[in-house]
Amino acid sequence: MKHNFGAGPCILPQEVFKDAAAAVLDFNGLSILEVSHRSADFVKVMEEARENVKKALNVPEGYTVLFLQGGASLGFLISAYNFAGKNKKAGYVNTGTWSTKAVKEGKNAGLEVIEIASSEDKGFNYIPELNDIPEDLDFIHYTSNNTIAGTQFKSIPETNIPLICDMSSDIFSQPIDVSKFDLIYAGAQKNLGPAGSTLYIVKDSVLGKSTLDIPTYLDLQVHAKKDSMFNTPPVFSVYVANLNLKYMIKNGGVDAIAKRNEEKAELLYNEIDNNPNFEGTTEVKDRSLMNVTFRLTDDSKKERFDQLWNDGNIVGLKGHRSVGGYRASMYNALEIESVKALVEIMKAL
Incomplete structure (x- = not known):
């Protein structure tokens, strides 16, 4: 037996591995690797996966759950495009490599980016305090857990400004109050399932409100209207994520x-x-x-x-x-x- 302390892709419960392996050979007569994403069998999987996310995290009414692609790296840009407001000004908390990349993509989206807090002065070995936050920000973005630096937010920042969080490496690891966020996104490959899918939990009231011209694929409203099926979804990744969600819920959540x-x-x-x-x-x-x-x-x-x-x-x-x-x-x-x-x-x- 090997003890896997790797930073990603994640390990999964053995029961999930076994069920996933069986589906590669037989998923209602086909392999899960070849089944049509438009088939009734897989549409049911996608619907189940989205509902199980809501169940596992107690997602309140008024939020849409999506399984997309591109990892958090695309999420950096998607979040900036979709939450650009009239001021085109965003606040970022810089706590390491991934939030630094998010800052870059905010700028690439054409926003004025303000680092409202940073721990770069000490090599990102702590979580900075959020003080004197400008009131004219369209949104605040932070990374909840920093895989490289080894730091983690212990509480959700208190703010009246729309709040976005990259939870790629600690989602499902502890309870969260989803209602405090306007957008949560997370690559699947830490705690959810195989690399390939990216989870988005977005407040419905913000969809379609961006002041930027968003490329079609980066528009969350487009994906919400298509139930995560605007293009071919990462079928196997979503299938295994759903297996893992069911396992989590069955074993105490x-x-x-x-x-x-x-x-x-x-x-x-x-x-x-x-x-x-x-x-x-x-x-x-x-x-x-x-x-x-x-x-x-x-x-x-x-x-x-x-x-x-x-x-x-x-x-x-x-x-x-x-x-x-x-x-x-x-x-x-x-x-x-x-x-x-x-x-x-x-x-x-």
């Missing part, structure tokens, strides 16, 4: 997942804090439950530690190439036994 995630994080952070060979790389109050970043206090032990965790069937522990060190990504499906295995190896160093 997001509340139960959040409890397990907290237990896993506490176990690993306790070892980092109490083992003199290691130190965390982020502010304690802003530590991510999904991506635990740490480093050795003595680099001369690197070869030994790398040998230990490789021999221990652990994969994906290297930190992002831009920051180095180590990163243990602990998405929903990672079992606590894998965290225990890593902790034992850390104790053995």
